[in-house]
Amino acid sequence: MRVFFKSLVAVALLAAALPTAAQEKTGNKPGFTLTPGTARIVLMRPSIRVGEQSTGGMFEPNADWTLQARDMLGRAIGSVQGQLGNSVVDLVEPVGADASALAEYQALFTTLADSVIVYQFFPGNRLPTKKRKGQFSWTLGPGVASLPGLKGADYALFVTTDDQFGSAGRKAVQLLAALGGVGITSGVHKGFAGLVDIRTGDLVWLNADLQMGGDVRTEEGAQKRVAQLFEGFPGRPVPSATGQ
Amino acid sequence: MRRPAALSGIAFALIAAAPLPPYTPAYEPTGVDERGMWMQADEAERQMRDSPFVLRDPALNAYVRGILCRTVGQDRCQSTRLYIQRLPIFNATMYPNGMMTVWSGLLLRVRNEAELGAVLGHEFGHFEQRHSLEGFKRARGLGDLLTWTALLSPTLYSSMATSAIGGFYSFSRGQETEADLLGLAYLAQSPYPAASAAPVWERLMAEADATAAGRKRKVKAHRYSAGFFASHPTELTRATYLRDAAAKANDPGYPAAAAYRAALAPFIGDFLTDQIKLNDFGGTDYLLGQLAADGWTPDLLYARAELYRQRGNPRDLVSAAQFYQQAIDGGFAGAEAQRGLGLSLLRSQQLDAGKEALRRYLDATPAAPDAAMIGALVGQ
Known part of the structure; x- marks a missing residue:
C-alpha cells in the first residue's frame, strides 16, 4: 500500500547498460520559421532531477543538487534566448480548474516527446506514417491556445533534464567490470527541450539527447548543457557557451 | 519519529x-x-x-x-x-x-x-x-x-x-x-x-x-x-x-456506520458505476450484497441491475429488469433506470413493455446523447 520503493529493486537490477543506437537528436517542422523580431516564449516549469547513481544502478535523488540545477539552468536558458533576441518568461502557475488543464497538457507534451524520440528519432523504428523524408508532423492540438498563462505569448518551451552522477561505488564497479571485459555504464545524463507554437499547438522543434554534457550543478556546466539543449533551435544559430 | x-x-x-x-x-x-x-x-x-x-x-x-x-x-x-x-x-x-x-x-x-x-x-x-x-x-x-x-x-x-x-x-x-x-x-x-x-x-x-x-x-x-x-x-x-x-x-468505541453512509451517499452511485466497469461480476455482486446489509436502497438496486444487464445472459436480463423496476418503485431519481429497464425487457422478448419504458426515458430526457439510437429502437 505504499508506492515508493516497491519497483526500485527491479529497476536497480535491470538498469544495465542501454544500447546507444544510431539516433537522431533534433527535429524541426519543415518550413517553420520563428516569428521575426522578438519571439515571446513562455518557459513551462522544467522537469529537473539531479542525483547519484548507486552501485547497483538505482537513482538516488539529491535535493540540493536539484535546487542548484533548477536555478542555474533557468538563468542559462534566459541568457541564451536573450542572445537570440527572444524574451523568456517563466509560466505563472495557475490554480483550480486551470491548473488541471495545464497539468494535462504538460503530461501530453511528455507523451508526445517520448513518441517523437521512439517513433521518429530512431530511423529503424519509424511509424509508417512518419517515414517520408524530411517530415516532422506532431501536435498537441489547438487547445493549447486557450491554456491559462499563455495569452499573448508566441511559443511554449518545455525542458526536461535527468542527471544521475555515477557514485564512487558505481565508478569502481565500472572500472572493475571493464577489466573483465564487461561494459557497465556509470551515470545518466539525459535531456530534451521542445518548442510548441501556441496558436496551432504544433511541435515545431524538439531536441533530445540521451548522453549530454555539462555539470548542471555549476554555472558553466549549466550553460554548456543549455547550449546543447538548444542545438537545432529554429532561427539564428545558438551561441555556444563561452570557454567550452 | x-x-x-x-x-x-x-x-x-x-x-x-x-x-x-x-x-x-x-x-x-x-x-x-x-x-x-x-x-x-x-x-x-x-x-x-x-x-x-x-x-x-x-x-x-x-x-x-x-x-x-x-x-x-x-x-x-x-x-x-x-x-x-x-x-x-x-x-x-x-x-x-x-x-x-x-x-x-x-x-x-x-x-x-x-x-x-x-x-x-x-x-x-x-x-x-x-x-x-x-x-x-x-x-x-x-x-x-x-x-x-x-x-x-x-x-x-x-x-x-x-x-x-x-x-x-x-x-x-x-x-x-x-x-x-x-x-x-x-x-x-x-x-x-x-x-x-x-x-x-x-x-x-x-x-x-x-x-x-x-x-x-x-x-x-x-x-x-x-x-x-x-x-x-x-x-x-x-x-x-x-x-x-x-x-x-479491548477498547470501547463507536464505529459510526450511519454517519459514514450518509456522508458517502452522494458519491456511491458514481463509485458503483466505476466498479461495474471493472467487469468483475462475482466480486461486484458480493460487494453490493455487503453494502445492502441493511436493506437494498434504490441506488444499490440500480447498480445491481446494471451489473446483471452487463453480464447479459437471458436469465440475467430478467433479473436486471426486476431490479430496475424495484429501483424505480423505490424512488430512483434518474431516467437511466427506465432506459436500462427498457433495454432489458426488449432483449427478454417483452417488446411492448420495453418500448414503453424507453419512451418514458426519452420523455424524461429528450436531449440525452443516445436519444436518436433509443428513438430508433422504439420506432420514433
Missing part, C-alpha cells in the same frame, strides 16, 4: 498495545537520502494536486480528513495532505513527505468511519515510522550487494542472490505489519474501536473468492505464509494478528 525501525516481522507482535511513539510536529527531513526523497515526493504532489482524478468535493474531503484526524489525533494529522482519487480499487498510499492518497474503491468497501480510520492509520504509520526511507536504503543496499557479488564472485552470487532478494520482501512485509499494528494503536486511542481493523481484511478475502468464482477460476485457499515476492503479509495473516491485538486492546 526517532525510534529505530525494528527489522524482524516477529518482533512486531509484541508492540501492539505499546504506547504511541513520541511525535515530532512539522518534521523536516534530514540527510541527503531523506531530503532527496521528500523532494521527489513534493514533485509527485504537485502533479497530484492538479490531477483530474482527484475528487475535490469540499464536504467529502473534510469528512475523510476528519476521520484521519480523529484516528491519529489532531496534532499528527496536521502534517498530512489528503487527496481522494477516483480509482475503483481498494487502496491508499502514503508518500514520505506526508502526502496521503485515498482511492474511491477503498471508500466504497469500508462500512463505517472506524474501518476507514484503520486503513488511514496504517498509512499514517508508514509516514510516522519513515518506512519509505528505510525501504529505499534497503533496496539500494540490496542492489549494491548483488552488483558487487555478481562481479567479484559469481559462485557466491548464485548461492546468495535468491535469499538476499527474499530478505528484501520479507523486510517489506515486516514494515507492513509494523504499520498495521501502529494503525491499530492509533485506533485504540481514538473514539473508534480497534476491533474494526480485522473485518476489512476478512471481507477482502471473501470478495477475492467471489471474484475468482465469478470468473470460473479456482478459489484458492487463504494462507498464512506470504509468497516469496509478496510485499504485504497475506490478508489472513493481517486479519488474524489485528483481531488478536484488538482483543488485547
Whole structure:
C-alpha cells in the first residue's frame, strides 16, 4: 500500500547498460520559421532531477543538487534566448480548474516527446506514417491556445533534464567490470527541450539527447548543457557557451 | 519519529498495545537520502494536486480528513495532505513527505468511519515510522550487494542472490505489519474501536473468492505464509494478528456506520458505476450484497441491475429488469433506470413493455446523447 520503493529493486537490477543506437537528436517542422523580431516564449516549469547513481544502478535523488540545477539552468536558458533576441518568461502557475488543464497538457507534451524520440528519432523504428523524408508532423492540438498563462505569448518551451552522477561505488564497479571485459555504464545524463507554437499547438522543434554534457550543478556546466539543449533551435544559430 | 525501525516481522507482535511513539510536529527531513526523497515526493504532489482524478468535493474531503484526524489525533494529522482519487480499487498510499492518497474503491468497501480510520492509520504509520526511507536504503543496499557479488564472485552470487532478494520482501512485509499494528494503536486511542481493523481484511478475502468464482477460476485457499515476492503479509495473516491485538486492546468505541453512509451517499452511485466497469461480476455482486446489509436502497438496486444487464445472459436480463423496476418503485431519481429497464425487457422478448419504458426515458430526457439510437429502437 505504499508506492515508493516497491519497483526500485527491479529497476536497480535491470538498469544495465542501454544500447546507444544510431539516433537522431533534433527535429524541426519543415518550413517553420520563428516569428521575426522578438519571439515571446513562455518557459513551462522544467522537469529537473539531479542525483547519484548507486552501485547497483538505482537513482538516488539529491535535493540540493536539484535546487542548484533548477536555478542555474533557468538563468542559462534566459541568457541564451536573450542572445537570440527572444524574451523568456517563466509560466505563472495557475490554480483550480486551470491548473488541471495545464497539468494535462504538460503530461501530453511528455507523451508526445517520448513518441517523437521512439517513433521518429530512431530511423529503424519509424511509424509508417512518419517515414517520408524530411517530415516532422506532431501536435498537441489547438487547445493549447486557450491554456491559462499563455495569452499573448508566441511559443511554449518545455525542458526536461535527468542527471544521475555515477557514485564512487558505481565508478569502481565500472572500472572493475571493464577489466573483465564487461561494459557497465556509470551515470545518466539525459535531456530534451521542445518548442510548441501556441496558436496551432504544433511541435515545431524538439531536441533530445540521451548522453549530454555539462555539470548542471555549476554555472558553466549549466550553460554548456543549455547550449546543447538548444542545438537545432529554429532561427539564428545558438551561441555556444563561452570557454567550452 | 526517532525510534529505530525494528527489522524482524516477529518482533512486531509484541508492540501492539505499546504506547504511541513520541511525535515530532512539522518534521523536516534530514540527510541527503531523506531530503532527496521528500523532494521527489513534493514533485509527485504537485502533479497530484492538479490531477483530474482527484475528487475535490469540499464536504467529502473534510469528512475523510476528519476521520484521519480523529484516528491519529489532531496534532499528527496536521502534517498530512489528503487527496481522494477516483480509482475503483481498494487502496491508499502514503508518500514520505506526508502526502496521503485515498482511492474511491477503498471508500466504497469500508462500512463505517472506524474501518476507514484503520486503513488511514496504517498509512499514517508508514509516514510516522519513515518506512519509505528505510525501504529505499534497503533496496539500494540490496542492489549494491548483488552488483558487487555478481562481479567479484559469481559462485557466491548464485548461492546468495535468491535469499538476499527474499530478505528484501520479507523486510517489506515486516514494515507492513509494523504499520498495521501502529494503525491499530492509533485506533485504540481514538473514539473508534480497534476491533474494526480485522473485518476489512476478512471481507477482502471473501470478495477475492467471489471474484475468482465469478470468473470460473479456482478459489484458492487463504494462507498464512506470504509468497516469496509478496510485499504485504497475506490478508489472513493481517486479519488474524489485528483481531488478536484488538482483543488485547479491548477498547470501547463507536464505529459510526450511519454517519459514514450518509456522508458517502452522494458519491456511491458514481463509485458503483466505476466498479461495474471493472467487469468483475462475482466480486461486484458480493460487494453490493455487503453494502445492502441493511436493506437494498434504490441506488444499490440500480447498480445491481446494471451489473446483471452487463453480464447479459437471458436469465440475467430478467433479473436486471426486476431490479430496475424495484429501483424505480423505490424512488430512483434518474431516467437511466427506465432506459436500462427498457433495454432489458426488449432483449427478454417483452417488446411492448420495453418500448414503453424507453419512451418514458426519452420523455424524461429528450436531449440525452443516445436519444436518436433509443428513438430508433422504439420506432420514433
